Amino acid sequence: MESAVSSISYKDAGVDIDAGDALVERIKPLAKRTMRPEVLTGIGGFGALVEISKKFKEPVLVSGTDGVGTKLKLAFELNRHDTVGIDLVAMSVNDILVQGAEPLFFLDYFATGKLSLDTAEAVIAGIATGCEQAGCALIGGETAEMPGMYIDGEYDLAGFAVGVVEKSKVIGGQTIEAGDVVLGLASSGAHSNGYSLIRKLIDVSGMGLKTDFHGHPFADAVMEPTRIYVKPILALMEKLPVKGMAHITGGGVTGNLPRCLPEGSAARVDPTSWTRPPLFDWLQQAGNVTPDEMLRTFNCGIGMCVVVAATDAAAAMTHLQTSGETVWQIGEIVARPDGAEQVIYL
Template sequence: MQVRTYQQSGVDLDRAQALIRAIAPLASQTYNESVLQGVGGFFGAYAMPSGYKEPVLISCTDGVGTKLKLAKEARQLYNLGLDLVAMNVNDLICAFAKPLFFLDYFATSKLEPSQTLALIEGMAKGCKEAGCALIGGESAQMPGVYAPREFDLAGFCVGVAEKSDLNKKDNIQAGDILVGFKSSGLHSNGFSLVREILKSKPKSAPSLDTLLTPTKLYTPLLALKDKIHALAHITGGGLRGNLERVLPPTLSAQIELKALPDMPVFSWLKEHLELAECLKVFNMGVGMVAIAPCENLKVLEKAGGFYLGTLKSGAQEIIFLE
């Protein structure tokens, strides 16, 4: 067949336009008075909110990694949209920033409307829960780059913070405590390793529903920012890798392993991996850690937190105590 149209080469523009029309009402559910232009144009526009003394825009981007491979097998793409929003927003709030708006990038060989809409529906739900607007995105058809029915996605989030809040971690000192906030499960990290374990078809493997439990959003912690010196989102790299990102060079963090939540999915991982590897890769039941003055423990416990450890003087390192 002689190729004479874009559609014959594998790119269906009519389907893309129809998809944009279907996405618009989903996105509009997340809009607020600050949205000046949303999905459908060449750009999204959002008015800077008032009430800030020295507003600073905070941005982040993230994806969901190879969790999408399992999500496709389980046909749980809706939850994958939730994951995409949560992974970005949870990074954002480590700057004590209020999420303002979210954009996505979805690339595939050929647009499948039901597949894409399921993802967008999940993103819209996540945005509503996080209090941010879904104001734009891109759905790219790239046959030859992606195999049939394969896709990848990324998210982008912008928020606003007070400039002074960016320096809150300068207040961290010896004697401060680590307060953990429970994860909903694996969140969206370590799935390349999880999939390798699953290849051996272990009899005790958790269900796909358990493995694909959506990432928890921690936006309620913004209301407690005056009680917290720093937040660390526990993603790839585990507790050690992510706490080091906020820990001053003159302090060490001592984490009590007995304080980690007892969750079946992590017990299963410990059956197949050394504990050190689990701690290096997974959140082990702790999705967010707050560093706070010890006198604020009760307030943070009321918000769902639990004592995880303490900070001591010494070289910057993370110590796990049995």
């Protein structure tokens, strides 16, 4: 019996194979800029091959994965897609850095309802830029076109980083003791955390994204990409012992600094010891947000904490400042009083 339905293609169902192939060709030069000598095969195969450098005697692989979160909703509204890829890389490479790992490679997952070559290329160009900043190779990923799964013009992102560290040099916070110093490295803004609250405050305040904010559009402040700390901190680790680190993401200093502290210890932190970017002042005022809520939701100007011995603090600060970081001594390690939190604010 002859079918009355004309031939239907995958493209008729909403998936454009040719567009996907075209995107791969567009991003190959972007990925090539990020290559490392350990990469044997990269984009184009079913899997990428990466060998472990022979400089490691007992290599330990460290992996991390993350996304960009609802910051993407602002990217859609602004049609600004060139920096969220940096955010994506930063969230994973900064995470694995805290254990002393040098990022080796990165893979991304880009999912959308209908593939826009220009948008996808802008996003992946940002991913490549983030990989260059981190010194890791973009070796592959997945672009998924799924009609009906996403609102037109929207997409989602996930990223996966793998790094390596010498087993004897894994940083776990075990040597942290009372008297050690907590250094805080400046964030570039809100990074990629707390954006559900940020968007809520934008809505309730009526703040326009194009409104002048300290000489620039407000959109620039909220879309500033996450700072990547990899190269300065890896260089610091070559100079002196780093006892512990905390990437300040969702949960702020309150929720993340304890993750590197041993039992029985606490960090006494002075929130007035660093300069808080104007964005956080605006957020607090716009929603009458309490100081405690600010510190457990946003990074409030500190994107990474580094714990070193008091005798190494001055040298560590000088080295990081020479590497281009803004850094403050924000606290010290103390014995944890009974019943006290692991972060004690002055």
